[in-house]
Amino acid sequence: MKNKDFDINDINKLLIDRGIRPSIQRIKILEYIVKNKNHPTVDMIFNALKGEIPTLSKTTVYNTLNEMVKKDVLLELIIDENAVRYDLYMEPHVHFKCRICGEIYDYDMDCEIFKKKKIKGNLVERYSVNLYGICKNCLNERSKKNGD
Amino acid sequence: MKNKDFDINDINKLLIDRGIRPSIQRIKILEYIVKNKNHPTVDMIFNALKGEIPTLSKTTVYNTLNEMVKKDVLLELIIDENAVRYDLYMEPHVHFKCRICGEIYDYDMDCEIFKKKKIKGNLVERYSVNLYGICKNCLNERSKKNGD
DNA sequence: GTATCTGCAAAACATTTGCAATTCT
C-alpha cells in the first residue's frame, strides 16, 4: 500500500489491526506522519497538532509514538543527533539529511547487500542507510548568495 | 595507518598535525578511543578515565570530542538513540549494533554506491550504514538459556 | 464501574554555556 492511498479509514484500520485503539490523538498523530512524509520529531508533531487539539500534551505524543514503534506501525530513524525522527514502517530505504536546512529526504536505492539475514554470524533484523550533505535547494541558495 | 600501529607518539603527532595541543586529557581521551575501538559514548570515556585523571570533568570530555570532530580527528556515529558515539576518523565502514548487549561492531563491507559525490542533485559529503540486530554472542547466550 | 488513556508536573538523562580558576609558554 502506497502512502498516497492512505486516508482516514486506512489509518483507523491500521491502528485496529495492530491492536491500538484509535483515539483522536493517535489518529491525528499517525495522520500527520503519513500525510507530511517529513520524518518529524516529537516537537514537530506536537507543534503541528496543538492548534487542532489544544489539550494535547507532549507526553501523549511520546507515549503514542513509542507504542506505535513497538507495534511496528512506525519506525524510529536514528539520523539526527538532536532528536529521534519517525517514519511509517515500510521497506527500508535510504535517507538523506541536509546539514543546512535539516530536511530529510527519501531515496529509492537498492540495498540488496544488507538484506541477508545473517552477516558474519550476527543476526541482522534491520538496517538503515543515511547520507549527509547539502540538498539541492540549499546548494542553489548558496550559489545565489555567492553570485555565481 | 592501521589502529594497531597507533602508539602514544602517533597520538601526539596526530593532535599536533590537526592543530590541537596535546594536553593530558586530550591524549588520554583519544588514546582510549583508539585502543578500545568500542565506539564509546561520552559517559564510557569519562568513567574509564576518571580513575586515572581524578579531576577530569565531563565538560572537558565533551569539549575535547567536539573539537576533535571539528578537526576531522574523530567521527560522530549516530547509531544509538540514547547518546552519540565516537570513532576514529577513517574510511567509512558499516556498523552493527546489537540490541541486547548494546555493543557496536565494525564491518568491512563495500559501499561503492554511496561514494558518488552527487546523488539526485544533492551533495553527499558523508554516509553511514547501520545494521541492527542480535550479535553472535547474544545469540549464543540465548540458545544456551533455551537449552537448545 | 472497571480498564484504558490522557496530560500535568517532576525526574532523569545528554549536552551546552558562562565563567572563574588553573595551567602552559
Next chain:
DNA sequence: AGAATTGCAAATGTTTTGCAGATAC
C-alpha cells in the same frame, strides 16, 4: 603576563515516569 585550557555550576533540550483526573466500553 597573556593565551589557552580545564572544570564547576547552571541552563537547555529531549525523553521518561508517577500519578490523578478524564474518557471509553
